[in-house]
Amino acid sequence: MATQKQEKSVIWDWLTTVDHKKIAIMYLIAGTLFFVKAGVMALFMRIQLMYPEMNFLSGQTFNEFITMHGTIMLFLAATPLLFAFMNYVIPLQIGARDVAFPFVNALGFWIFFFGGLLLSLSWFFGGGPDAGWTAYVPLSSRDYGGLGIDFYVLGLQVSGIGTLISAINFLVTIVNMRAPGMTMMRLPLFVWTSFISSTLILFAFTPLAAGLALLMLDRLFEAQYFIPSMGGNVVLWQHIFWIFGHPEVYILVLPAFGIISEVIPAFSRKRLFGYTAMVFATMIIAFLGFMVWAHHMFTVGMGPVANSIFAVATMTIAVPTGIKIFNWLFTMWGGKITFNTAMLFASSFVPTFVLGGVTGVMLAMAPVDYLYHDTYFVVAHFHYIIVGGIVLSLFAGLFYWYPKMFGHMLNETLGKLFFWVFYIGFHLTFFVQHLLGLMGMPRRVYTYLGDQGLDAFNFISTIGTFFMSAGVILLVINVIYSAFKGERVTVADPWDARTLEWATPTPVPEYNFAQTPQVRSLDPLFYEKIHGDGTMKPAEPVTDIHMPNGSILPFIMSIGLFFAGFGLIMLNMDNPIINPWIVAIGGLALTFGCMFVRSIKEDHGYHIPAEQVKADLAELKKGGN
Amino acid sequence: MAGAVDTSKGLPSHPERATLEGKNKFLGFWFFLGGETILFATFFGTFLGLRGGTADGPTSADLVALDLVFIMTMLLLTSSLTSVLAMFAMKKNNFKAMMIWMWITVVLGLAFLGFEIYEFHHYVVDYQFGFSTSAFASAFYSLVGLHGAHVAFGLSWIIVLLIRYRKSGITLTNAPKFYVAGLYWHFIDVVWVFIFTVVYLMGVGG
Numbered sequence: 001m002a003t004q005k006q007e008k009s010v011i012w013d014w015l016t017t018v019d020h021k022k023i024a025i026m027y028l029i030a031g032t033l034f035f036v037k038a039g040v041m042a043l044f045m046r047i048q049l050m051y052p053e054m055n056f057l058s059g060q061t062f063n064e065f066i067t068m069h070g071t072i073m074l075f076l077a078a079t080p081l082l083f084a085f086m087n088y089v090i091p092l093q094i095g096a097r098d099v100a101f102p103f104v105n106a107l108g109f110w111i112f113f114f115g116g117l118l119l120s121l122s123w124f125f126g127g128g129p130d131a132g133w134t135a136y137v138p139l140s141s142r143d144y145g146g147l148g149i150d151f152y153v154l155g156l157q158v159s160g161i162g163t164l165i166s167a168i169n170f171l172v173t174i175v176n177m178r179a180p181g182m183t184m185m186r187l188p189l190f191v192w193t194s195f196i197s198s199t200l201i202l203f204a205f206t207p208l209a210a211g212l213a214l215l216m217l218d219r220l221f222e223a224q225y226f227i228p229s230m231g232g233n234v235v236l237w238q239h240i241f242w243i244f245g246h247p248e249v250y251i252l253v254l255p256a257f258g259i260i261s262e263v264i265p266a267f268s269r270k271r272l273f274g275y276t277a278m279v280f281a282t283m284i285i286a287f288l289g290f291m292v293w294a295h296h297m298f299t300v301g302m303g304p305v306a307n308s309i310f311a312v313a314t315m316t317i318a319v320p321t322g323i324k325i326f327n328w329l330f331t332m333w334g335g336k337i338t339f340n341t342a343m344l345f346a347s348s349f350v351p352t353f354v355l356g357g358v359t360g361v362m363l364a365m366a367p368v369d370y371l372y373h374d375t376y377f378v379v380a381h382f383h384y385i386i387v388g389g390i391v392l393s394l395f396a397g398l399f400y401w402y403p404k405m406f407g408h409m410l411n412e413t414l415g416k417l418f419f420w421v422f423y424i425g426f427h428l429t430f431f432v433q434h435l436l437g438l439m440g441m442p443r444r445v446y447t448y449l450g451d452q453g454l455d456a457f458n459f460i461s462t463i464g465t466f467f468m469s470a471g472v473i474l475l476v477i478n479v480i481y482s483a484f485k486g487e488r489v490t491v492a493d494p495w496d497a498r499t500l501e502w503a504t505p506t507p508v509p510e511y512n513f514a515q516t517p518q519v520r521s522l523d524p525l526f527y528e529k530i531h532g533d534g535t536m537k538p539a540e541p542v543t544d545i546h547m548p549n550g551s552i553l554p555f556i557m558s559i560g561l562f563f564a565g566f567g568l569i570m571l572n573m574d575n576p577i578i579n580p581w582i583v584a585i586g587g588l589a590l591t592f593g594c595m596f597v598r599s600i601k602e603d604h605g606y607h608i609p610a611e612q613v614k615a616d617l618a619e620l621k622k623g624g625n
Numbered sequence: 626m627a628g629a630v631d632t633s634k635g636l637p638s639h640p641e642r643a644t645l646e647g648k649n650k651f652l653g654f655w656f657f658l659g660g661e662t663i664l665f666a667t668f669f670g671t672f673l674g675l676r677g678g679t680a681d682g683p684t685s686a687d688l689v690a691l692d693l694v695f696i697m698t699m700l701l702l703t704s705s706l707t708s709v710l711a712m713f714a715m716k717k718n719n720f721k722a723m724m725i726w727m728w729i730t731v732v733l734g735l736a737f738l739g740f741e742i743y744e745f746h747h748y749v750v751d752y753q754f755g756f757s758t759s760a761f762a763s764a765f766y767s768l769v770g771l772h773g774a775h776v777a778f779g780l781s782w783i784i785v786l787l788i789r790y791r792k793s794g795i796t797l798t799n800a801p802k803f804y805v806a807g808l809y810w811h812f813i814d815v816v817w818v819f820i821f822t823v824v825y826l827m828g829v830g831g
């Protein structure tokens with residue numbers, strides 16, 4: 001067993017890393033790239049809709065863009081960006097040296113990444129999927145859907161496996177790896193919401209995996225699940241899809257709630273109001289999230305009884321959500337609020353999200369939904385939740401945790417400018433879409449006729465999108481500018497914050513905590529500032545620290561799955577260059593081979609000797625940290 | 626490290642959960658089984674939804690021969706019992722008995738798989754009941770086949786463990802591995818009980 005890691009080249013280091021902090025940064029980069037890609041598609045769609053009867057995009061391209069935009073945003077942008085923060089912050093916030101399964105953590109990232117790549121390859125093989133992100137049959141069936149759907153099915157299948165195993169990793173980490181004294185009812189809310197979101201992933205991504213498998217069997221192996229003339233049923237797909245699809249919204253929005261619940265107390269200089277109520281509200285939302293899937297299917301003909309049940313169940317979610325909203329407001333109430341960029345995003349989240357919630361209750365009224373269904377009202381509603389909720393809190397989290405992750409601040413002036421440009425753009429884009437929807441403009445159409453009262457609002461909406469794009473460009477400029485000119489951060493706690501991640505030195509050493517901290521209260525760091533000397537008490541002496549070895553296997557295993565998926569897609573290609581089965585089975589063999597190697601070879605990791613940890617500590621003292 | 630722990634003076638009472646690594650594996654595996662449960666639930670739901678969609682092909686009443694399925698059920702239930710006995714042997718630090726009971730489990734599992742292959746073959750050849758015959762057929766083969774694939778995977782997993790650790794004795798490293806494989810095997814068994822009820826008994830009885 002080696003006691004020291006050998007020096008390696010930088011690229012090799014990133015390809016083989018199992019350090020949760022590096023994996024977090026990889027998620028951040030990959031998620032951002034996909035976010036920009038899907039954002040550009042959104043911009044193009046809005047340009048196409050700027051004037052009536054535009055010819056900027058063809059109808060076919062528009063359909064492909066809608067599908068890819070929605071799919072990428074949800075699976076390959078929002079989820080990984082949240083995973084980035086979860087990976088970075090959860091172990092630090094619970095006082096752990098690492099996650100429970102570092103190898104699986106790396107594997108989860110690479111599988112997600114190669115799954116996303118597989119989906120994106122569709123552009124090079126005759127066009128993207130075009131049946132919407134919901135891939136309703138028969139649009140996506142073997143009779144009507146093109147090759148793009150196969151990329152959708154297998155790309156999502158592969159990347160979904162990555163998401164699933166990462167979720168299990170988070171769950172075990174949170175249950176088993178907490179520092180002494182960090183009881184479940186002292187977990188920071190970001191950890192709580194991530195925990196519950198991971199549970200939802202476990203129970204929602206598995207039906208998705210099953211549904212995708214069924215669709216794949218239908219399309220590639222002549223199964224008959226969704227072929228009515230052979231006894232199949234198309235509504236079955238909708239049920240399976242939405243049993244996944246509705247919880248998916250909560251998978252994304254709960255950790256976003258968590259970020260808000262960290263940022264608002266930190267910059268209001270008050271503890272979070274109603275901690276216990278927040279925890280239980282999160283659980284109730286998650287539970288109800290599973291009971292309401294069919295509110296997406298009011299118009300499919302389930303009948304008045306089913307519609308009523310699902311309508312009422314949906315509306316009850318407003319209660320725990322309302323509790324959360326009021327707790328955030330009470331946290332700010334009477335606080336000494338600092339409106340920096342992170343806090344601007346966090347506090348503006350609250351009213352925006354409320355608006356999205358209100359239109360949600362409106363949509364939950366089944367009879368009226370016959371009116372709104374598949375109009376721009378729905379588009380406006382879910383973008384208020386997704387952009388006004390999730391994206392705003394992602395930005396809040398970015399500005400909040402950036403100094404810990406990268407060792408320097410983002411520029412505040414540029415940050416605030418970004419906030420205002422983006423926020424105004426957001427409302428310009430999506431507020432008027434409520435009105436468009438009420439006027440009857442259907443969603444998922446690539447153009448509309450002039451002089452029907454739709455022109456002005458569509459124009460305004462597109463202008464808003466330009467603002468949002470300008471905002472994102474400002475963010476990119478900010479990131480680049482701050483990397484060179486930004487204020488360096490070497491102190492552990494630049495915000496004078498409350499939770500344990502701010503007790504680690506900046507930059508965070510690979511072992512996170514030289515000594516596992518002893519947690520004595522909720523908001524442990526803040527407690528020590530008031531009742532102690534402002535630093536965490538160690539729960540153990542300085543000893544050798546056990547670390548896992550890096551490994552290239554996760555990368556290779558993911559390439560294996562990538563080829564397995566690609567081989568299956570080749571079955572539907574007209575003239576595949578090589579036998580698809582060779583690719584598919586070869587890929588699977590690669591993955592299972594690595595799994596075999598991994599389970600046969602015992603890898604006990606290495607130790608960082610206590611002397612070195614002591615030397616690190618002494619170095620920090622000298623630096624006045 | 627864990628593998629180097631001296632086990633000659635006896636193991637802790639729960640060798641599979643004695644180390645943090647073991648605890649993590651143990652808990653992680655339970656979560657994984659939670660996901661698997663939902664996966665099977667979705668396939669069961671699909672089967673129930675499409676059970677009537679036979680498109681003038683064979684129905685389950687035409688196909689099912691309960692005596693065959695009964696033998697299969699007995700094989701799998703017994704194998705679950707032998708894997709429990711293996712875990713008892715593990716907790717008593719009786720390596721040899723654990724290995725023997727595990728090998729018996731493997732043999733029973735292989736026999737089950739053999740019968741299943743025969744069953745599918747029989748349906749296809751004698752009833753022209755293939756995967757594409759009807760929605761019911763697709764749902765039947767995917768549900769029962771998914772279970773069969775789990776059996777095959779579980780068997781390969783256990784066999785690899787048995788060969789890899791054939792001489793090592795019980796250690797704090799391999800105890801969690803055997804234990805988790807044993808849990809997986811029970812899970813497969815429980816799923817089969819549901820398949821037996823939903824697919825076969827309900828298939829015959831309506």
Ligand code: HEM
Binds near residue numbers: 045071134443468
């Ligand atoms: C930030 C600027 C954004 C703009 C301008 C934008 C624009 C659009 C447009 C024009 C559509 C097509 C609507 C239709 O015809 O039905 C759409 C659909 C959609 N968007 Fe966005 N979007 C944005 C952000 C996001 C984000 C961040 C997410 C998720 C994380 C998201 C998720 C979706 C989904 C799921 C659909 C539905 C796709 C479908 O109907 O299949 N969007 N968006």
Ligand SMILES: [Cu+2]
Binds near residue numbers: 245246249292295296
């Ligand atoms: Cu929903």
